[in-house]
Amino acid sequence: xxxxxxxxxxxxxxxxxxxxxxxxxxxxxxxxxxxxxxxxxxxxxxxxxxxxxxxxxxxxxxxxxxxxxxxxxxxxxxxxxxxxxxxxxxxxxxxxxxxxxxxxxxxxxxxxxxxxxxxxxxxxxxxxxxxxxxxxxxxxxxxxxxxxxxxxxxxxxxx
Amino acid sequence: xxxxxxxxxxxxxxxxxxxxxxxxxxxxxxxxxxxxxxxxxxxxxxxxxxxxxxxxxxxxxxxxxxxxxxxxxxxxxxxxxxxxxxxxxxxxxxxxxxxxxxxxxxxxxxxxxxxxxxxxxxxxxxxxxxxxxxxxxxxxxxxxxxxxxxxxxxxxxxxxxxxxxxxxxxxxxxxxxxxxxxxxxxxxxxxxxxxxxxxxxxxxxxxxxxxxxxxxxxxxxxxxxxxxxxxxxx
Numbered sequence: 501x502x503x504x505x506x507x508x509x510x511x512x513x514x515x516x517x518x519x520x521x522x523x524x525x526x527x528x529x530x531x532x533x534x535x536x537x538x539x540x541x542x543x544x545x546x547x548x549x550x551x552x553x554x555x556x557x558x559x560x561x562x563x564x565x566x567x568x569x570x571x572x573x574x575x576x577x578x579x580x581x582x583x584x585x586x587x588x589x590x591x592x593x594x595x596x597x598x599x600x601x602x603x604x605x606x607x608x609x610x611x612x613x614x615x616x617x618x619x620x621x622x623x624x625x626x627x628x629x630x631x632x633x634x635x636x637x638x639x640x641x642x643x644x645x646x647x648x649x650x651x652x653x654x655x656x657x658x659x
Numbered sequence: 660x661x662x663x664x665x666x667x668x669x670x671x672x673x674x675x676x677x678x679x680x681x682x683x684x685x686x687x688x689x690x691x692x693x694x695x696x697x698x699x700x701x702x703x704x705x706x707x708x709x710x711x712x713x714x715x716x717x718x719x720x721x722x723x724x725x726x727x728x729x730x731x732x733x734x735x736x737x738x739x740x741x742x743x744x745x746x747x748x749x750x751x752x753x754x755x756x757x758x759x760x761x762x763x764x765x766x767x768x769x770x771x772x773x774x775x776x777x778x779x780x781x782x783x784x785x786x787x788x789x790x791x792x793x794x795x796x797x798x799x800x801x802x803x804x805x806x807x808x809x810x811x812x813x814x815x816x817x818x819x820x821x822x823x824x825x826x827x828x829x830x831x832x833x834x835x836x837x838x839x840x841x842x843x844x845x846x847x848x849x850x851x852x853x854x855x856x857x858x859x860x861x862x863x864x865x866x867x868x869x870x871x872x873x874x875x876x877x878x879x880x881x882x883x884x885x886x887x888x889x890x891x892x893x
Contacts, residue, residue, distance in 0.1 A: 515670055522674055529681045536688035544695035556822040556878035556887065559831040571834045573820065575882035577700055608818040610834065628829070657829040 542644045549639045549646030550576035553654075554610045562624060562658040567616040569599055570633075573608070578639045578646060580605040585613060589656070590631040592620045621658075629656045704810030705819055706886045708853060710877040711803045713893040715858040718798040719769035719870065720748050726778050728759040729792025735764065738783035740794065745773030752783070760792040769860070769870070773798055799870055801858040802890070806837065806879065808848040816841065816848055819881045823866055823874035823890070832867030832874060839865065 554571040562568055568589070574580050582605045587594040594615035602611045613635075633654045639646040734754040747770030753762040760781065775798040780791050804821060808814055816838050824831040840856035848854060861868040868874050878887040 511667060515667070518670075518674065522677065526677065526681050529685050533681075533685050533688040536685075536692050540688070540692035540695045543692070544698060547695065547698050548700070550700055550883070552880065552883045554820045554822070554834045554880045556824050556831055556876070556880075558876075558878075558887075559824050559826065559829045561829075561831060571820070571822075573818070573880065573882065575700065608815060610820060 542646075545578065545639055545641050545644040545646035546648070547646075548577040549580070549637065549648040550574075551580070551635065551637050551648055551650050553633075553635075553650060553652050557652055557654040560654050560656050562621070562629075562656050564659070565616075566618045566621040567614050568656060569612060569614050570635075571610050571612050572635060572637075572650070573610045574605050575608075576639075576646075576648065577607055578641055579607070580637050581640045582611055584638050586636045587613070587615045587634065589615065589617070589620055589633045589654075590623065590629075592617050592623070594620070624656065624658045626658050629658060630654075631656060701812055701882060702810070702884070703812050703814040703818075703881050704808070704884050705806050705814055705848060705879060705881045706809050707821075707877055707879045707888045708805040708807050709803075710805070710888060710890045711893070712800050712873060712890050713803075714775055714798055714800045715803070717745065717772045717774050718801050718858065719771050719860050720745070720766060720773050720796055721769075721799040721871070722797040723750065723763045723766070723794040724797065725760055725762065725792065726795045727791070727793040728761065729781065729788055730790035731758040731788040732760050732781075732783060732792065733758070733787060736783045737767075738781050739770075740779040740796075741782040742779040743773055743777055743796070745770050745796075747771055748773065752781070758788070763794075769799065771860075799860055800892075801860050802840075802866075803856055803858045804837065804840070804877065805853060805855040806848065807853040808850050810884075811850050813850065814848040814881060816846060816854070819848070819879065822878045822880070823861075823868060824876045824878065825868075825872070825874045826876050830868075830874075833865070834880070835865055 552573045552575040554573045582598050582602050585596045587596050594617045597614045599614045600612035633652050635650040732754045739748050749768035750766040751764040752760050753764050755761050773796050778793050778795045819837040820834040822834045840859040842857050860870045863869050873892050875890050
């Protein structure tokens, strides 16, 4: 039998505290679960996004109108956006344009890009120029966009 | 048992169920994250075994030497040859005042399938010759590429790219697909398997080098894996 109102008060107080703590804990767990889910999906898209240089890194020709032409392969497992490619050579940002008319970039497919910079033209010497080239891409997946960067040491030959 | 104790048990049980469900949800999220982290992209390994630039048994015509100058030919006439297994050859001829063939003005179509050193008859548009002239054929060298899958993954042949370059004058050609010069029926290169392209003449549009050029380096790219070897030119 109940010992009276004091037991009821203690029970009620215990239940209220338990409910409050449970609410906080459940909220935290839900946040953790959501974050893990988000990061998982983002990470999955990042892992599936990859590019590789198809061009021979030796003897890449520097053309007279301040550009190089490179071929890059989608070596990942997701579609890439040909219009959101960034590139830098020797630390100088290049203007990137699609040279072969590609509008979509499927896994395994290679796309030809032209990287242009008058600034780089000024800094390159005639003959061999061993420099680092970096190219960044992003996927076309909706919701979570994957990204990847390619860093290659290349030899640019300026006439 | 008092009513309050029963109520406490019921509420406690509900709490346990809710916590259980939340824990299951959390564990599922963790599992999914781990699964994503463990995902790996293909890592093929394909090497160039040999790349040759040589005169094959048959090929496109590089030059024609007059073996018999014949008689009765017309200056500037467009000709081909007869008596050869090759097809497609077309050229124009130079003729002297007596109608004898003195030389080949230009080869307009190189054709294919001609045998080096074979002597064949001229077959011209203006069939007025009274004595058939003959020419001896010199064929162009052609390239042949052999690759091998040294990895443990099966590789889509369509994803393998080759780039030829000439390190002597620092020129680089255009990357082309292995399958663009391969006429076999295989779609994949299985671990340990070796495949060769057909013998193919260089093409400025396709490989970035003219038919008479001699690039001396071949570079293979398949995803993040590369290989390069010298071209054996004979």
